[in-house]
Amino acid sequence: MVKQRKCAIVTGAGQGIGRGIVIELVKNGFDVAGVDIIYQPDNKEKGLFEVKQQAEKLGGSFLAIGADISDLNSHKKIVEQIVAKFGRINLLVNNAGVAPRQRLDILETTAESYDRVMSINARGPFFLTQQVANFMIQQKQKDQNLMPYIIFISSISAYVSSPSRAEYCLSKAAVSAAATIYADRLAEFGINVYQIRPGIILTDMTAVVKQKYDKLIAEGLVPQKRWGYPEDVGKAVSALVSGGFDYSTGAVIEVSGGMNIHHL
Ligand SMILES: NC(=O)c1ccc[n+]([C@@H]2O[C@H](COP(=O)([O-])OP(=O)(O)OC[C@H]3O[C@@H](n4cnc5c(N)ncnc54)[C@H](O)[C@@H]3O)[C@@H](O)[C@H]2O)c1
Structure with a gap:
């Protein structure tokens, strides 16, 4: 009998860390439904349909779904589309997220930016989950x-603490709490919930501050002295769903080259 592939939902799958997660999951036997706010079927160079091509080359099925995760009305339809195509959901990876459009000091941060970042990074994933x-x-x-x-x-x-993007930090603290609380609530159903904390990963999100971080990394900010790459996060996701951490629901995994280490 042919072994049925598992099915994962990855949000923000069109580029960056989401793309890295899709590629590693496909290599490890998953079909993937990739959700992204940018949905351009004619663009095979970048975005969901480039990722679809890569996933298919590696032998996986890929369903591209255009949706804004901060729009709670889209969630039911996302699940229905995936179940119609794959019949099951074995994994949800809440990856989509944004940085503030403008880095403003906490003494100047606007309510608009606060609401935008919280709504995409925290409220959307909370209700999609x-x-x-x-x-x-x-x-x-x-x-x-x-x-x-x-x-x-x-x-x-x-x-x-990053005082020039406080709303981002708040949104990530909220996501962190959501992971812990869902892990607690879902344990009785045998659904494990984990949290991955990336450090400084080379994607479009960090492209604007690349020179700043190149310098800081060279000076020792990251003990492992290099940028993280999307595949570093993808490999951590694959490891968590391999079965090796099944008695560790609620675990927090750092993918930051050792930035969690306090040193003298
Ligand atoms: N890059 C880093 O250094 C870093 C570090 C720690 C955490 N993260 C987190 O990792 C995740 C991915 O970041 P990245 O660096 O790959 O960013 P990115 O900007 O390269 O990619 C984010 C993807 O999410 C999509 N997206 C944005 N808003 C969306 C929405 N409302 N609905 C659906 N899709 C949406 C974008 O279109 C894009 O494809 C984010 O949650 C980010 O906060 C990134």
Whole structure:
């Protein structure tokens, strides 16, 4: 009998860390539904449809879904589309997120930026997870052998202070709490929830501050003395869903080259 591939939802799958997660999951036997606010079927160079091509080359199926995760009305439809195509959901990776459009000091941060960042980074994933978790509970009731997982991509910003992007730090602290609380609530259903905290990862999000971080990394800010790459996060996701951490729900994994180490 051919072994059925597992199905993952990855938000923000069109580029950066989301793309890295998709590629590693496909290599490890997953089909993927990639959700992104940018949906351009004609663009095969960058975005969801470039990722689809890569995933298919590696032998996986990829369903591209255009949706804004901060729009709570889109969540039910996202789940329905995935179930219609794959019939199951084994993993949700809450990855989509944004930085503030402008870095403003905490003494000047605007309510508009606060609301935008919180709504995409924290409120959206909180309610998408609620929708998916309820589906996973029903799925598990039909088949006790299933071991579904949920992973939140938070950040070292959940605990590191950046006064010029306070709303981002707040949103990541909220995501971090959501991961812990969902891990607690879903443990009785056999649904494990983890949190990954990336450090400084080379993507479009950090491109604007590349020179600043090149210098800081060379000076020792990151003990492992290099940028992180999307595949570093993808590999951590794959490891968490490999079964090796099944007695560790609620675990927090740092993918930051050792930035979590306090040193003298
Ligand atoms: N790059 C880093 O150094 C770093 C560090 C720690 C945490 N993170 C987190 O990792 C995640 C991915 O970051 P990245 O660096 O790959 O960023 P990125 O900007 O390169 O990619 C983010 C993706 O999310 C999509 N997206 C944005 N808003 C969306 C929405 N409302 N609905 C659906 N999709 C949306 C974008 O279109 C894009 O494809 C984010 O949550 C970010 O906060 C990044």
